[in-house]
Amino acid sequence: MSYPNSQPGICYTRPPGTNVPTRTAQLSPVSTTPDVTSGPTGTPAARNLTVLSGGMGGARFLQGLLHGIRAGSIPGVARDAQVTVIANTCDDWWVHGLKVCPDLDTVMYTLGDGIDLERGWGRREETWSAKTELERYGVEPTWFGLGDRDIATHLVRTQMLEAGYPLSAVTTALCERWLRPAYGDTLTLLPMTDDRVETHVAVADPDTPSGRRVVHFQEYWVRLRAQVPAETVVFVGLDQSTPAPGVLDAIAGADLVILPPSNPVVSVGTILGVPGLRDAVRATRARVVGLSPIVGTSHVRGMAEQMLNAIGVEVSAAGVGLNYGARGNGGVLDGWLVDERDADQVARLEAAGIAVAAVPLMMTDHDATAAMAAAAVALVTPA
């Protein structure tokens, strides 16, 4: 495979039209009253929620959301609501001959109670024999942690892919074990696309003729720890991809579309980058609400900061919200939830036509996260 070193394929660029005429924001008070059948003013409760999720941030948000739905603590959402998760697959890569889908797996393991809670990724009670052996063989990459339990998932996935099953079918098969026992038909996990798409990052490298080197996102994130500036972010294959089966329907048929506090560039940004997907979000009858992954001037967890710098977007709750843009002005958001510490940014966002509320946005536990979800829902539920 030759990297698009001198001729980047798709580069994430800031969408035009974020400075557009304002409209009145639809602010709703955050309710803490359990009400599972209707919104604050009797609006029919949302029965279909679609969440565009990255890995850790999205998975943790989903845990709280599902916890809240089941507890009936999210006003405006039916207790038996169907939740569809459209997960980013641009972090996916082939390593040691295995197809690894970090975000799909993080969502699956987290919601299926198999995640290692301390690490936030990979399997609990993991063993590392294969990794040790691969190192003994001197096989790169040695910096990527492939646990033994996790390898089984990748073996199943790789074998199914090579047998001809699309990634969406593989994901359904894996979720038979992870999600169905606990959630039955109420939770569906979909990859954003069945096509191979990969985020690559260009970094400076004075030793190469071009002066830069393109590495897979995993190498940038895990080996380089995102500590060198990302010159360009390239989403290989994204512009040729098509939404996986069920994705567009899940958006069109939703009552609510939620953008969790996932990375706005390499997680939600890539999902929206699947041709047709952004248009579907813009066209859906559902209300679309997002939660800021930026609190103050830094990301809560992850690497939103480096990625936002790479695409020239202000690292702030307002910067990310304005980059998503108001639906009324060519963007995707009806509402945008920011942290209470960023209350001073509300006016800017409202001026751009986005409904905004400032609430505590730290996912410290399921209840706190459910309260965030409730606030997000309330923000876009008609008063």
Add this chain to the structure above:
Amino acid sequence: MSYPNSQPGICYTRPPGTNVPTRTAQLSPVSTTPDVTSGPTGTPAARNLTVLSGGMGGARFLQGLLHGIRAGSIPGVARDAQVTVIANTCDDWWVHGLKVCPDLDTVMYTLGDGIDLERGWGRREETWSAKTELERYGVEPTWFGLGDRDIATHLVRTQMLEAGYPLSAVTTALCERWLRPAYGDTLTLLPMTDDRVETHVAVADPDTPSGRRVVHFQEYWVRLRAQVPAETVVFVGLDQSTPAPGVLDAIAGADLVILPPSNPVVSVGTILGVPGLRDAVRATRARVVGLSPIVGTSHVRGMAEQMLNAIGVEVSAAGVGLNYGARGNGGVLDGWLVDERDADQVARLEAAGIAVAAVPLMMTDHDATAAMAAAAVALVTPA
């Protein structure tokens, strides 16, 4: 892949010409005197040994042989002799998307001190996390034990094969870790062929229209435990295969070719079944000597009995030796070592033109095995 159910591809059949005029056997006394530079009567010491090996039996024999060579306790073999192992690859199979080569690995792990001594296969200090998880996913075959450390070997192999390296190059790469540190250039492990070849076994199955079912050898051996009669043994791809690089040279350039007490049908038989290989053994200037895997009326370890029955060969030291045949009569053997308990079979074998000695043939420890190797060498070393 469609199995050659009704039209078997290659079936192992007893070679003709085992009942032929006799010639005088070249019996030599078994010497226990260390003599690393020459044979019993001053013949130049053998410097190049080539061993046609299966898995466990062959690996254990090789351990003793190498132990004896290094200790200088194999008269007629130079202490710095080069040993080339040509390993059976007809046991190989693809499982969970991984290319597994049981015999190559058993030889490699055994001689590289990584084998699990109790099991006789797979890695020492193995963990089984991936296997447990594959079972949790309900992915078959659940009866095949793929340890986590072992998986790393298969990942390296599979990835190299998919990158275009032939199996022989992959084997060399793996042996950089396992054999080179201890043996340097004095030990070379070669697959018999780089081509895909697989032993399949037909067993009775009244539930199928044909009345029988063809399973991979691993399934016959591991799942069915060889407890149902093998109607036919089919070596898929063998008649189209070519010897791996180095194989024919290792036979032509050898001073001694040794057939260890490996399975004569599905291990040594398949090696000899690679087109051109049997002819090379017949044409080599080397002396060719084998050790019986049958002691009394049963195999020592493994499943020679079932396989011999499947091809209609008498289950005895003489039966196997006569099936290999005397080089002077269209076969491959100059000498054949049988257990002392089978001394009554010596005459039959000698009558067929094969030099024979009856000695203790149990590989109880390295010294005992080295003594067997010494007896085998002595048997074919000109007096």
